[in-house]
Amino acid sequence: MAKKKLKEHRINRDWCKGCGICVKFCPGKVLELDAMEKVVAVRPKDCICCKLCELRCPDLAIEIVEDEGDE
Amino acid sequence: MAIKDYLRERFFPHMWCPGCGHGTVLNTLLRAVEDLGLNKNDIVMTSGIGCSARISGYVDFHSLHTIHGRALAFATGVKLSRPELTLLVPMGDGDALAIGGNHFIHAARRNIDITAIVMNNRIYGMTGGQYSPLSGPGKKATTAPYKTIDNQFDVVELSKAAGASFVARTTTYHVQEAIEIFKKAITHKGFSVVEILTQCPTHYGRKNKEGDAVNMLEIYRDTTAKVGSKALTENPALLGRGIFVDKDTPEYCEEYEKIIQLAMREVA
Ligand SMILES: Cc1ncc(C[n+]2csc(CCOP(=O)(O)OP(=O)(O)O)c2C)c(N)n1
Ligand code: SF4
Numbered sequence: 367m368a369k370k371k372l373k374e375h376r377i378n379r380d381w382c383k384g385c386g387i388c389v390k391f392c393p394g395k396v397l398e399l400d401a402m403e404k405v406v407a408v409r410p411k412d413c414i415c416c417k418l419c420e421l422r423c424p425d426l427a428i429e430i431v432e433d434e435g436d437e
Numbered sequence: 438m439a440i441k442d443y444l445r446e447r448f449f450p451h452m453w454c455p456g457c458g459h460g461t462v463l464n465t466l467l468r469a470v471e472d473l474g475l476n477k478n479d480i481v482m483t484s485g486i487g488c489s490a491r492i493s494g495y496v497d498f499h500s501l502h503t504i505h506g507r508a509l510a511f512a513t514g515v516k517l518s519r520p521e522l523t524l525l526v527p528m529g530d531g532d533a534l535a536i537g538g539n540h541f542i543h544a545a546r547r548n549i550d551i552t553a554i555v556m557n558n559r560i561y562g563m564t565g566g567q568y569s570p571l572s573g574p575g576k577k578a579t580t581a582p583y584k585t586i587d588n589q590f591d592v593v594e595l596s597k598a599a600g601a602s603f604v605a606r607t608t609t610y611h612v613q614e615a616i617e618i619f620k621k622a623i624t625h626k627g628f629s630v631v632e633i634l635t636q637c638p639t640h641y642g643r644k645n646k647e648g649d650a651v652n653m654l655e656i657y658r659d660t661t662a663k664v665g666s667k668a669l670t671e672n673p674a675l676l677g678r679g680i681f682v683d684k685d686t687p688e689y690c691e692e693y694e695k696i697i698q699l700a701m702r703e704v705a
Contacts, residue, residue: 381449385456390651421468421612424460424650425450426440 370415375407381427388419456650458609458635469619487529489556506537520690545599549689558637566640592632602627604682608657
């Protein structure tokens with residue numbers, strides 16, 4: 367299977383409530399909360415596209431968009 | 438279909454507190470529905486009252502937001518009249534097993550093809566943190582400031598004994614497992630019970646000093662283990678997760694159809 371490659375984290379800032387679940391359990395330490403307590407992908411290069419943040423998010427505020435280009 | 442197609446986005450952001458596990462139940466349940474490729478017009482979600490019960494407002498299925506403890510009674514009515522529809526019934530622990538306890542055991546006894554999801558946060562979230570039949574002894578609640586003395590139900594054992602033909606337990610930490618369990622529960626023909634431990638940081642977490650949502654998820658991670666795992670055999674203090682029952686027993690609507698046929702032959 368080809369290694370998954372990230373295109374972007376699509377984050378819905380209006381829905382994010384800043385609980386920090388995604389930040390804590392991201393295996394690559396990709397995410398952080400900003401001054402507004404909204405999640406941002408600060409180290410997108412470290413993302414392994416496991417989508418655990420997307421699946422655990424209680425606010426359905428994160429979508430991992432994969433780069434389909436180079437398969 | 439994308440997961441957004443199953444949502445009523447106009448009601449977002451939702452009403453649940455920051456870090457409330459109920460949102461993760463919604464999230465994982467919708468992934469299961471998406472993976473199964475179900476048509477949203479073939480799904481009916483009935484719910485009762487509680488923070489958990491508000492879930493039916495957020496899904497773009499047919500939905501009935503009914504009365505406290507009675508979601509399964511409404512679901513039974515829908516299913517008997519339209520057996521081809523898929524019935525999903527998420528309930529809080531109070532909704533399912535305090536006021537709704539009788540409906541719960543009898544729906545299980547009949548083995549009617551409904552998926553019952555017990556969103557177990559071990560407290561009454563909506564009304565401000567009263568203890569529930571799933572809190573367990575030693576827990577604190579607004580109605581038990583010095584701690585509860587009541588034993589809790591074991592949802593898995595109760596469902597088994599009552600006759601449910603599919604019984605599973607998971608948590609909002611174990612999201613991939615939850616999705617797979619929901620898929621199996623929905624596909625199963627008969628009464629399926631999925632107990633999903635879901636954190637209420639606002640009431641249960643605060644009163645029982647379990648910290649924030651992140652800490653509560655760590656507790657689910659550290660105090661549960663998969664059925665059949667070495668960890669669980671070596672440490673019986675852990676709570677088992679996974680599928681406990683998955684069997685074929687006569688389903689209620691199918692049996693009822695036979696009675697209809699029998700009666701029709703009789704009058705003809
Ligand atoms: C007949 C009736 N009795 C009591 C209530 C008050 N009430 C509303 S929600 C609730 C319990 C909610 O707890 P639970 O079902 O565990 O769901 P949660 O809010 O924790 O998700 C109660 C007792 C009610 N709405 N209707
Ligand atoms: S009170 Fe508890 S159960 Fe209700 S929304 Fe808040 S965290 Fe969730």
